[in-house]
Amino acid sequence: MFKEMGRRSQAVLVILCLLKTVKAFEMEVIPAERIVAQIGDTLVLTCNATGCASPSFSWRTQMDNPLGGKVSHHRTYSTLTMNPVSSVNSHEYLCTVICDEKKKKEKSVKVELYSFPSDPIIEISPSLVAGKPATVICKIPDVYPSSHLEVVLMKDKHILHETNFYADDSTNTETKIVTYSFHPTVEDIGKVISCVARLPIANMDFEPKERTSSQKLNANFGPQNTIITASPDNSPMEGGSLNLTCVTQSNPPPKIVWRKYLAEESIQHLIKNDVLSIPHVRFNDSGRYICEVINVVTNKTEKATVDIIIQGAPVITKLSIEPSTTVQEGENVSIQCSAESNPPPKIILRRKSDNSGIRPYSARSILLPSVTFRNGGDYECVAENKFGNSKSEITLNVKYGPKNTVITVIPTAAVKEGETVTMKCTSSGNPAPVISWKKKLVTGESVKISENATLTIQDLKSEDLGLYECEAYNQYGKEEKAVKLYVQARLEKADQVIPFIIAFSSVAAVAVPAAAILIYVSRQAKINGSYSLVKALRLKV
Numbered sequence: 001m002f003k004e005m006g007r008r009s010q011a012v013l014v015i016l017c018l019l020k021t022v023k024a025f026e027m028e029v030i031p032a033e034r035i036v037a038q039i040g041d042t043l044v045l046t047c048n049a050t051g052c053a054s055p056s057f058s059w060r061t062q063m064d065n066p067l068g069g070k071v072s073h074h075r076t077y078s079t080l081t082m083n084p085v086s087s088v089n090s091h092e093y094l095c096t097v098i099c100d101e102k103k104k105k106e107k108s109v110k111v112e113l114y115s116f117p118s119d120p121i122i123e124i125s126p127s128l129v130a131g132k133p134a135t136v137i138c139k140i141p142d143v144y145p146s147s148h149l150e151v152v153l154m155k156d157k158h159i160l161h162e163t164n165f166y167a168d169d170s171t172n173t174e175t176k177i178v179t180y181s182f183h184p185t186v187e188d189i190g191k192v193i194s195c196v197a198r199l200p201i202a203n204m205d206f207e208p209k210e211r212t213s214s215q216k217l218n219a220n221f222g223p224q225n226t227i228i229t230a231s232p233d234n235s236p237m238e239g240g241s242l243n244l245t246c247v248t249q250s251n252p253p254p255k256i257v258w259r260k261y262l263a264e265e266s267i268q269h270l271i272k273n274d275v276l277s278i279p280h281v282r283f284n285d286s287g288r289y290i291c292e293v294i295n296v297v298t299n300k301t302e303k304a305t306v307d308i309i310i311q312g313a314p315v316i317t318k319l320s321i322e323p324s325t326t327v328q329e330g331e332n333v334s335i336q337c338s339a340e341s342n343p344p345p346k347i348i349l350r351r352k353s354d355n356s357g358i359r360p361y362s363a364r365s366i367l368l369p370s371v372t373f374r375n376g377g378d379y380e381c382v383a384e385n386k387f388g389n390s391k392s393e394i395t396l397n398v399k400y401g402p403k404n405t406v407i408t409v410i411p412t413a414a415v416k417e418g419e420t421v422t423m424k425c426t427s428s429g430n431p432a433p434v435i436s437w438k439k440k441l442v443t444g445e446s447v448k449i450s451e452n453a454t455l456t457i458q459d460l461k462s463e464d465l466g467l468y469e470c471e472a473y474n475q476y477g478k479e480e481k482a483v484k485l486y487v488q489a490r491l492e493k494a495d496q497v498i499p500f501i502i503a504f505s506s507v508a509a510v511a512v513p514a515a516a517i518l519i520y521v522s523r524q525a526k527i528n529g530s531y532s533l534v535k536a537l538r539l540k541v
């Protein structure tokens with residue numbers, strides 16, 4: 001059994017030896033021939049031998065400079081690790097393999113270096129002020145070989161400055177700086193400053209070969225070109241909304257204050273940054289508006305103004321009676337109406353009960369010197385323009401003492417004893433007078449007999465004869481009227497008792513102004529009712 005196995009092993013060995021002799025001794029360096037490495041990265045060179053049982057490896061540079069890396073030998077290969085790759089590694093590296101101390105092979109690889117690790121850094125001298133010089137600094141960090149570096153500074157698409165470092169002979173990475181000064185204008189605000197750095201080495205294979213950084217230009221400047229825009233326009237309709245926008249060029253944004261010219265006072269409308277918003281404009285919002293802007297760059301106030309005229313149908317702003325809506329007769333009264341609108345309104349002020357065709361007061365005010373009760377009533381003011389009209393009313397209440405006190409006797413003709421007579425007393429006055437009846441006794445004394453305006457005497461007798469007085473009273477005065485019941489005739493017939501014929505006569509009208517009333521104009525008290533004997537007799541016969 002063992003014998004058998006031994007023989008087989010021998011056969012395998014023979015085959016292996018045959019294979020070994022077939023595969024020749026070879027070596028390679030990975031990566032082959034040429035490598036482009038970035039300074040700072042890690043680079044591993046591998047030297048690999050095949051067809052040799054125990055190869056020995058050695059590394060060296062062309063000029064026998066230090067290797068600048070760590071060598072690590074393994075059974076069939078060796079590595080040279082450069083971590084990090086630095087400027088000392090720019091060499092042609094040669095790997096030598098000796099197999100069985102006889103056969104020697106070697107290969108070289110060229111390590112080429114570059115460094116372009118990050119985008120440029122742009123710095124613009126802080127707090128730029130328009131019109132004053134500004135400096136743009138572009139830094140390109142850790143470049144190698146800088147003799148290939150090209151830098152372009154741009155403002156939007158426009159080239160500001162171009163430079164290169166072809167004359168550079170630095171042997172290590174360097175941070176290159178490009179500086180450029182210019183005068184930014186207001187128009188430059190918001191434009192983009194770009195720094196484009198290129199390392200165009202045609203025969204070196206690396207990416208990227210171009211790096212760009214950009215920064216927006218943000219120059220500071222004081223407010224300028226300030227204007228106010230009005231939406232919808234400078235003549236908005238009353239009741240609508242109005243937005244005034246203060247448009248200015250300023251960086252940093254300015255502080256904005258709104259004022260209205262009237263009284264130089266700032267106005268209290270809703271202020272939203274640069275917009276003055278009036279949701280419902282009134283006529284009194286017409287006027288000159290001022291927008292004042294200021295920023296810390298100049299500390300100088302810039303102003304813009306706009307004139308606003310509110311248009312619309314009239315609005316009655318005042319309808320009043322002087323000295324008061326309630327007056328006494330004789331006072332001097334004035335009624336005034338005013339309205340606002342643009343275009344200006346036509347105002348008509350008149351007494352409502354007057355027929356509009358007849359004598360309309362077409363003025364803004366009515367003067368009523370020494371007012372009478374006839375002037376009392378509702379007054380109307382109408383203001384009108386092409387956009388429409390508005391109306392308002394006010395009541396003039398003229399107080400006056402009782403007047404036109406009248407006694408009406410029913411029936412109107414003489415009556416006979418036993419019949420009924422009704423005496424009605426009416427009077428005008430404001431407030432309405434209180435009416436009462438008195439009867440004058442034989443003693444001369446007057447006795448109040450009724451608080452009612454209507455006095456009815458039924459079943460007329462001789463005791464009812466006499467003087468009846470009606471008194472109309474209010475706080476502004478009193479007026480009295482009297483009617484006398486007397487026997488006008490005594491008719492007799494043989495067979496019967498003939499009653500009295502009783503007649504009436506109005507007597508003595510008395511107007512008594514209250515002490516407080518200085519002016520009492522009534523001279524119009526009328527005596528009413530005069531009944532002739534002849535007429536009465538005729539009726540009765």
Ligand SMILES: *[C@@H]1O[C@H](CO)[C@@H](O)[C@H](O)[C@H]1NC(C)=O
Nearest residue numbers: 030046048049050076077078
């Ligand atoms: C060496 O070369 C052989 C044959 O080409 C391959 O199989 C092996 O992986 C290589 N070794 C290294 C470390 O590259």
Ligand SMILES: *[C@@H]1O[C@H](CO)[C@@H](O)[C@H](O)[C@H]1NC(C)=O
Nearest residue numbers: 231232233241242243277278
């Ligand atoms: C004014 O601004 C307000 C709020 O922004 C808006 O609702 C309104 O429509 C604006 N009015 C005009 C006339 O532009």
Ligand SMILES: *[C@@H]1O[C@H](CO)[C@@H](O)[C@H](O)[C@H]1NC(C)=O
Nearest residue numbers: 281282283284285315317340
């Ligand atoms: C403007 O007029 C309105 C009514 O139309 C009134 O309420 C407001 O007080 C007036 N404002 C001023 C400042 O007179």
Ligand SMILES: *[C@@H]1O[C@H](CO)[C@@H](O)[C@H](O)[C@H]1NC(C)=O
Nearest residue numbers: 222294295296297298299300
């Ligand atoms: C404007 O005023 C502010 C604060 O009062 C001050 O800090 C700033 O220097 C002033 N600027 C100029 C240009 O005067």
Ligand SMILES: *[C@@H]1O[C@H](CO)[C@@H](O)[C@H](O)[C@H]1NC(C)=O
Nearest residue numbers: 330331332333368369370519
């Ligand atoms: C009314 O006006 C007249 C003339 O203007 C004046 O003489 C008179 O005293 C005035 N009366 C009253 C009650 O003010």
Ligand SMILES: *[C@@H]1O[C@H](CO)[C@@H](O)[C@H](O)[C@H]1NC(C)=O
Nearest residue numbers: 422450451452453454455456
């Ligand atoms: C006055 O008399 C009439 C008729 O007699 C009566 O209807 C009325 O109520 C009376 N008024 C008063 C205030 O007594």
